[in-house]
Amino acid sequence: MAEKTTILGGGAMATACAILLAEDSNRQVTIWARNEAYAAEMQETRENKRLLPGIFLPDGVQVTSDIEEAVKGANFYVASIPSKHLRESLSVIGDSLRPGIPVISVIKGMEAETFLRPSQIIIDVIGDRPVISLSGPSHAEEIAKRLPASVVAACEDLELGQQVQRMFTTERFRVYTNKDLVGTELAGALKNIIGIAAGISDGLGYGDNAKSAMITRGIVEISRFGVELGADPNTFAGLAGIGDLITTCVSPHGRNRAVGERLGQGETLTEILNTMQAVAEGITTTAAIHGLAKSKEIEMPIVDEVYEVLFHEKSPLEATDSLMCRPLKEE
Known part of the structure; x- marks a missing residue:
């Protein structure tokens, strides 16, 4: 049968x-x-x-x-x-x-x-x-x-x-x-937030160097968050982690990247949602991850700035300035 x-x-x-x-x-x-x-x-x-x-x-x-x-x-x-x-x-x-x-x-x-x-x-x-x-x-x-x-x-x-x-x-x-079910699911959720950030960078016309930095620092935040919640750090170096993140941040098919790009070009979130056919998971996920990271005191500067742009109408340019002007530190 x-x-x-x-x-x-x-x-x-x-x-x-x-x-x-x-x-x-x-x-x-x-x-x-x-x-x-x-x-x-x-x-x-x-x-x-x-x-x-x-x-x-x-x-x-x-x-x-x-x-x-x-x-x-x-x-x-x-x-x-x-x-x-x-x-x-x-x-x-x-x-x-x-x-x-x-x-x-x-x-x-x-x-x-x-x-x-x-x-x-x-x-x-x-x-x-x-x-x-x-x-x-x-x-x-x-x-x-x-x-x-x-x-x-x-x-x-x-x-x-x-x-x-x-x-x-x-x-x-x-x-x-x-x-590693925990790490795989967390990687799949968080990469959408970084995808929005990468799209914002595209919308602002910041180029390849900026996007590469966003992907690299993004996987650091994803790994930091995932390990804190019990994930295997090796997961984030694999297909579910950096692999999915790269596709999300560079593909023209990516709904989350597209949302970010339109934000970077000056549209409001309401305007974007009113014209979208499919769901961009990263919007809801940003609210969830931001709240959980704050409660657990996990440092996630990119997530913080995406949250401010999505929900507090912070301008993408101001969000970029906030990230670029953070205190200097070791990688």
Whole structure:
């Protein structure tokens, strides 16, 4: 009997995951999208026209808004819902999700009110179960086109991580394993904040030297924060850390970098949000990380300045001056 994987969410990464998983002809893949009209359109046209136009779903992938139909017989759930909507979405469908079924999370963020990581939110809402974080430099636009990419499947249970590794690996998508779930999730969340900072630098026209410094000092802040919360420092030197950070800071596909760039060019956050189709996780994550860092007295100057720009209307130029004029110190 073919294994079945149900993808919870109808966004770009959900679509890309469906395309990856469907390369195994022995696997049934179903996407659950909450919006009935949206799901029906994807099922009929075989295309996520809003977020991945021109890329078509394999014939075997089913799309439905009926959660009971979507999860029936599933061996794995893939969670692909923005972190700010994760709790509410899972609360709506939680009764339909079987206990104990492992969840593969491709979510990169943190809950602002509770400071919980995606795996913790999942367990909090739908009960204790294995959660695997699939993370790394992995823009959906490129994955869906079958461009080469490498990521990490992080899970405290190495055997389960290896199972997910085999599920997702194709000739164009390479998966490594890692036992550091905490570090992998924190790296995936914090890189979005640094992505906003890199975008601000781009918007101000500061050039490559400035962006390189932002990436380098950004990974220092990410590592400092992660280690304080119990992560393995080696994680931040790998695909989930510096790898994902580089892609986020340089790619034209990056929503967080794009938000920063528009801020640097003089737009307000309200103006930007009113014209965005997809969610930029870094905005919510900045509030969460800034609050947690302050409570734990973790020094994070880049995060502090991004927070001030996003939520206190500090000008990007003033934020840059604040960073450049900090007291001199050793690297």
